[in-house]
Amino acid sequence: MFYGRVSTEDHQDPVTSQARQRAQAGALVTGFGRIVGEYFGVGQSRVLPWVRRPEAAALLVAMADPDRGFDAIVVGEYERAFYGSQFALMAPLFEHYGVQFWLPEVGGRVDFSAEGHEQMMIGLGIQSKREITRTRIRVLTSMAAQAREQGRYLGGRPPYGYRLVDAGPHPNRAHAAWGRRTLRLEPDPGTAPIVRWMFAQRLAGHSLARIARALNDMQVPCPSAADPVRNAHRSGAGWAVTTVGPIVGNPRYTGRQVWNRQPTEHELIDPGNTGLGHRQVQRWGLPDGWVISTKPAHPALVSEEDFIAVQGMRAARVTAHPDRRYLLAALLGCGVCGRRLESCWANGREAYRCRHGHTTATGPAPARARNLYVRQDRILPHLQALYLLLSGPDPVDWSAVPPADMEVIEHLRNRKITLIYDPVSRTLRTATPRKVSVILDRAHWPGRSRAIREIPDVWKGGTLRPPERPHRPRADAWVASRHVRICPAVYKLRVRGGHARYVHALRGVHHSRSPWSGGLSGGGAEHSRCSPHPTYDDRWCRATGADRGGRVVQAHARTLPASR
Template sequence: MKHTAVSLGREASRSAGSRFAFYGRVSTEDNQDPEASRAWQIRRARALIEPKGGEIVAEFFDVDKSRSIPWIRRPRASALIEELKKPSRRFDAVVIGEPHRAFYGNQYSLTFPLFEHFAVPLWVPEVGGPIDPANEAHDMIMGVFGGLSKGERNRIKIRVRSAMAAITATEGRFLGGRPPYGYELADVGPHPNPAKAANGKRLRRLVPHPAYSLVVKWIFAQYIKQNGKGLGDIAEELTRQGIPSPSASDPGRNPHRDQVAWSKMAVRTILGNPRYTGREVWNKQRKDEVLLDVDDVALGTTTVMRWNDRDQWVWSENQVHDEIVSIEDFERAQQIRQARARGEYSKRGNPTRRPYVFRGCLFCGYCERKMQGNWNNAQAYYRCRFPDEYALVNNLEHPKVVYLREAEIIGPVEEWLATGFSPERIAATIETMATQATARPDEAAELGKRLAACDRKLRQYRQALEAGADAAEVTGWINQVSGERQRVKAGLEAAPRAPRRDVVSREEIVRVLEQTGDLVRVVLEADPLDKADLFKEMGLWMTYYPQKRLVEAQVIPGPPHVRSVCVRGGYEPVRQTPIPLAASLPFPEVA
């Protein structure tokens, strides 16, 4: 039912003495105290409504969420919106203590129509009561606050970046974070800011580690000498000698990393770090905000880390800590890296015209790493190369190379997709899903959240690869998260299950499977070059178990804003459902 401005104004006039829901938000990026921030925001809200008989009966407070994130992607704000839609909601109006915290940019214009539609007054201190949708001054004030909020955030970013650049160039001060491998931190006196010094803050500087600095020198020497070793050879030699990797050398600060062996990414990172020359360097990377969906701007943006060109790096004017590698040797290493790269040096992955249908979807059952495409004898293969040294350190019985021919699995996969998700199988699939619909106790639920977080990170890292991030570095991140995912999955499978109370309705499942069936038909008719993107968009995840001679496949559709695909030939975009589904199929033995 459409609610007019007049009806909303009447609701607002009756809201005095009614029940209120409070909304607030705090971001911990700048070390804000969530409890203190909530306290002053709710105090300001109560000062507005209590003189008029209002009472707060429900709270929706987002913690650690940037103001740039739209309401539909803030957990508590989206929960508030869902409450607005319920006729039996616990409150009659909503009060916000600080509009700067709640609205950013055009978020007010995208959110307030919901309050107007459901006839729920929105109170803010800046207008002295409920917002009147027919009052142009109210609308202008709230729009100004959104613009001021965005401007404030941008000014903070500019000030911080300018200060960091100036400190790096003129003072060469250590700017925080983990010290590079080969260095350790030493105290050099109180902080120059008197307030921070009074709180015990100290300045630090980098000093060479007595043992690991020699490893860094050895890596550069082996790489830049005539007919020097490659990244893989250096990593394998260090692992063979039992030298601790960067994460293993400081396990207390790297609990999230695999501390088992050297990787090519670790060696490459060391060879590309200019801080070994004794100078402080800043601005090697930047954070870009990119749209989640170009067809739905209201979903907002996500932050993507990208590498800056070398001419944008900020170097200290003078040497500020002891060097481990001379500038000449460092520059020589960069020249060799460029010379060994294919064509013009780039941090982007090497593009291929080979139609690897399962690119990014196939993983090794031994080590959980993504299998790489390999073209051999005019056919597509997938392989996982695992050096002996890595297998020994990881206590894995991993063959040196695992091969799988694409032609042996493409038929079973397409047959499974054609039959398992066809309209004729909807009833059987519904029964299977209803049987498996369970909810886990608190411990298992927490493991489920951690597993979902690992999956999100893996998707983000793959998006970073597509956006042009350093392939070697991102691959290392993916391997680390894959290992964590394997451990969490094992714990989740061992956790007990309890009957589920919030089962997805059968109508929703039918709608989901019908949409999935449409996507399957598109996949089967697509050009081979398009199938890889389509399989990724539909959430295909395959694991090859060489020891069992089988492949296991799962399809887990994702949220609609990240599952939008379009292929050659004029197909319309096909959107998946936000309801997470999974189906698995063990394939027959392959040759």
């Protein structure tokens, strides 16, 4: 079975290369056998392992078939089949299936157990890898010199505001004989004025979002809409902050050629299986790695002085409130659209919001959902109860002492756990296989009867049994409990008359206490509904609220065992 490969990167002719390689392979096996089939790959680099080359992978499948119609594999050149240490990985597989391997550099069949053949394969692998490395270094250094000294356009999509025009025949006579010509950048009459206007607006102090919104309001086509042929992978929906930012930060608008802003890197596909090789990724490089031409290479759309002034406006803004701490940043998700909540300052406190994809760069859509807001101080008191539900046994041991808030936050970050906030039910749930949730705020519920109806859908896995005769609460004030460490599950207090009512955040348990004596009120019938909750022994809960007259009162209640 013949195997060959050709890479089109060097402008090779696949038909000619295939014929040459097969002729070399046929001459090698003459007198020993004949070639009964072939697997020839086009456009595949030798750097790729066999399992990632389509034709080589198909050959491996055929080799594993017990009824295969061949007993050996022959190649025309070592470099067409292997790179680096690939032969050392494939040789045990050939030997396992009883398939011989014939190579011109050896002069025939490779002996997998011969030390001389093994050393030759190692040397050929190093030579094959060295050839690729040297070629890559030569190409990169040549392109850097062409961009720096000649200001040559080296390919890629032209920046928004420019178009490509012919710049004459290729300077290499061989390439010129093939008909290749060079290109250069020229201002586009339709989009160049837009770029100049964007820089002028930025110099006037306008934000990127304001510039983007103005462009959308004027119905100016965004770059992907203006050039859909080269931007088929983009939607072309409109301007965004991420569109305006790269334009005002591109030094090519000063007339100088810039190369290597987004270099190609190689990273392992699977660190646990290095045999799969590397994949190419492109990442934005730092300015110290850019190659900038020493002289202007095309007409400028903005002066260098103005460009530098615009970059200075991108400096980080110094906040006037260094004491603001967003402890839950990057930990909260939106229960409406699934996006991650962003930090914000709301009503003088740390908060988090989701605008459901809306930005100030575009006008609000009529059908867009209302912005979601949740304050940080409404979430922190429930982290300990959430931790007990998430990491504790089932049923939860409420007598266990949970860690501090910062330890819970660190626990969530280390395990990459996201907390999803649902604004409808006002619950906070975990995006984990074990679904747990807690209720953040019941203050906005219109009545207890509605709360009881929604309890089964809100409290997952709870053991609540609603009272037989629900009653509507009066217009009393509900306030968050100041007590967190002792009893994180008890978090609400309603003051009515002379009594304080504590509500359990997870199971809906009601503790009715006298705020002045700490004793039971309502009798045993009222407290019998608290049986699902093992309360804390000899501990005190404290909360502050207001009675119906608006007078501030402070209630102290000692939690009692459920058996009492």
